[in-house]
Amino acid sequence: MKSINPKIIYVLILLVIAIPLIRPFGLPMMVMKPTHDFFAVVDKIRPGDTVMMSWDYAAGSDVELGPVANSLLTHLSEKGAKIIAVSSIPDGPMFAEASLKVLEGLGKVYGEDYVNLGFFAGGESGIAAWADDFKSVFRADWRKTPVDQIPVMKGIEKAQDFALVISMNTGPGGYGVPDAWVRQIHVAEKVPLALAVTAIMGPQTQPYLQSGQIQGLLIGLRSAAEYEKCLEKPGIATAQMDAQSAAHAVILILIALGNISYLLDRKAKNKGASV
Amino acid sequence: MSTSPDVWLAAFLTLAMFSLAIYKENAVYRAAEHAFIGIGAGHAIVTGIQSIQTTGWNPLVKNGEYALIIPMILGLMLFTKYIRPISHLSRLTMSIVVATGAGLGLRGAVQAQLLNQVSATFLPLNSVNNLIIVLGFVVGTSYFLFTKRYTGALEGPLGILPKLGRWFLMIAFGASFGNASMGFLSMLIGRALFLVRDWLGLSSLV
Incomplete structure (x- = not known):
C-alpha cells in the first residue's frame, strides 16, 4: 500500500x-438549517421587489456557485422579483450572462424583469460608491444600453432600494470580498444581505451568520444541492454531490x-x- | 461526442492540465497553463478598459462631466512608476487609493468584525451549541493572551485554558481544511462533468 x-x-478518483x-445515484441528503433559512429569506420576497445579485466569482468557482446562482434565479423568478446583476470582478459578468439564461427560459424579459450591469471597479470603494449613488457607478448595462433607458432600473437610486442583496463570492482572491459586503451593505446601509460562498470560504464567513449580520449563507456545492432540494428541483448540483460523496x-x-x-x-x- | 471545435479545444486544454498529475510536467501542460494566465489577464484588461470608457471617458466627452478629469489624471499618474524622473507622482495616487480603502473599511470594520461578532458570543448557556460557542470563544481568546506568561498564579487551573484553546483552534483549522478539500474536489468534478457531458456526450445532466 x-x-x-x-x-x-x-x-x-477521476x-x-x-x-x-453519467448515471447519478440519487443519494439521500439532509437540508441543513442555514440553507433552510436562506430559502425562507428568498421566499419572503414580494412580487415587484428588486433584488441585487453580484457574481463575485471567476471560472474556478463556477462549479460551486453556478448551480447556486441558477437555483436562486429560479426561486426569485417564481416570487416575481426583479433582478439586477452586477459583478465586482472582471470575469463575473460572463458568468452572470450564463446564469441569466435561466430567466430567459422562464419567460422573463431582459430590461423589464432583469438586467446585467456588468463589472464595477474598486472593490469595497466601488460598493460604497453605488450604495450611496447607484447611477454614479452604473451608467450603462453590459450590453451598453444607458441605465436611464432600462425599465427595470426605474426607481433604483441607492442600496436601500433593494429588498435583498446577494453576493455569490469566491473570497479573498476577489475584489469585493465578503467582509467588504458586510461592512458596506449591512453595517453602513442596513440593507438585508445574504452570501453564497465557496466551500473554502465557509468557516470564515459563518460568524457573520451567527452574529446576524447576514440573512442567509450558502456554502459550496453542498448548499447548492440542498437549495435544489428545497426548490424540489433536483439538478446538476445534486448529481455533483453524488460524485463528491463517492x-x-x-x-x-x-x-x-x-x-x-x-x-x-x-x-x-x-x-x-x-x- | 461533441463536434464543436470550441469544446474540443477546451477538452484538450483540460486534459493538458490533468497531464501534470497523471503524467508529469510537460510542454503541453505549460502551454495550457500560460494560455490560461494570458487569457485571464487579457480579459481583465479589456473589462478594465470598458469600465473606464463607461464610467469615465464617455461621461467626460459626451456629457461634459469635466470633474472626471481629476480621477482620470490620477489614474494615469499610476503609470509614472515606469518613468524614473517622475515616478514619485504614482505615490500620490496610491496614497489616495490606500487612504480611501482604509477609511471605508474602518467605517464598518469595528462593528462588523469586532463588536457584532463578540456580542454574538454572549449567549445564554441553555444549549450544547451555545455552551460550545462560549467555551470556544473564551479558551480560544486565552490562547492569544501574551501579556503575561502562564506561570505562577496563572499556572495550574488556568493553564488549561490556552491548552483547550489550542484544541478548539485545531478543530477549526481541521474544519477549514475539510472544506478546502471539498472545494478542490468540486473543481475536479466541474472539469470531469465537462469532459463526460459536453465533450463525450455521456451525461444528460442539465
Whole structure:
C-alpha cells in the first residue's frame, strides 16, 4: 500500500467522480438549517421587489456557485422579483450572462424583469460608491444600453432600494470580498444581505451568520444541492454531490487502508526486531 | 461526442492540465497553463478598459462631466512608476487609493468584525451549541493572551485554558481544511462533468 503510485489514485478518483455524473445515484441528503433559512429569506420576497445579485466569482468557482446562482434565479423568478446583476470582478459578468439564461427560459424579459450591469471597479470603494449613488457607478448595462433607458432600473437610486442583496463570492482572491459586503451593505446601509460562498470560504464567513449580520449563507456545492432540494428541483448540483460523496468514500477507504498497512508494517518490524 | 471545435479545444486544454498529475510536467501542460494566465489577464484588461470608457471617458466627452478629469489624471499618474524622473507622482495616487480603502473599511470594520461578532458570543448557556460557542470563544481568546506568561498564579487551573484553546483552534483549522478539500474536489468534478457531458456526450445532466 505504501508503494502505490499516486497517479493510480488520481485516475481512480477521476473514474469514481465520472460514474455518478453519467448515471447519478440519487443519494439521500439532509437540508441543513442555514440553507433552510436562506430559502425562507428568498421566499419572503414580494412580487415587484428588486433584488441585487453580484457574481463575485471567476471560472474556478463556477462549479460551486453556478448551480447556486441558477437555483436562486429560479426561486426569485417564481416570487416575481426583479433582478439586477452586477459583478465586482472582471470575469463575473460572463458568468452572470450564463446564469441569466435561466430567466430567459422562464419567460422573463431582459430590461423589464432583469438586467446585467456588468463589472464595477474598486472593490469595497466601488460598493460604497453605488450604495450611496447607484447611477454614479452604473451608467450603462453590459450590453451598453444607458441605465436611464432600462425599465427595470426605474426607481433604483441607492442600496436601500433593494429588498435583498446577494453576493455569490469566491473570497479573498476577489475584489469585493465578503467582509467588504458586510461592512458596506449591512453595517453602513442596513440593507438585508445574504452570501453564497465557496466551500473554502465557509468557516470564515459563518460568524457573520451567527452574529446576524447576514440573512442567509450558502456554502459550496453542498448548499447548492440542498437549495435544489428545497426548490424540489433536483439538478446538476445534486448529481455533483453524488460524485463528491463517492470521491470522499474512496478517500476514506484509502486513508483506512493506508493506516492498516502502516500498522501491519510496524507490527512486522517490531516482531522482526524482537526475534 | 461533441463536434464543436470550441469544446474540443477546451477538452484538450483540460486534459493538458490533468497531464501534470497523471503524467508529469510537460510542454503541453505549460502551454495550457500560460494560455490560461494570458487569457485571464487579457480579459481583465479589456473589462478594465470598458469600465473606464463607461464610467469615465464617455461621461467626460459626451456629457461634459469635466470633474472626471481629476480621477482620470490620477489614474494615469499610476503609470509614472515606469518613468524614473517622475515616478514619485504614482505615490500620490496610491496614497489616495490606500487612504480611501482604509477609511471605508474602518467605517464598518469595528462593528462588523469586532463588536457584532463578540456580542454574538454572549449567549445564554441553555444549549450544547451555545455552551460550545462560549467555551470556544473564551479558551480560544486565552490562547492569544501574551501579556503575561502562564506561570505562577496563572499556572495550574488556568493553564488549561490556552491548552483547550489550542484544541478548539485545531478543530477549526481541521474544519477549514475539510472544506478546502471539498472545494478542490468540486473543481475536479466541474472539469470531469465537462469532459463526460459536453465533450463525450455521456451525461444528460442539465
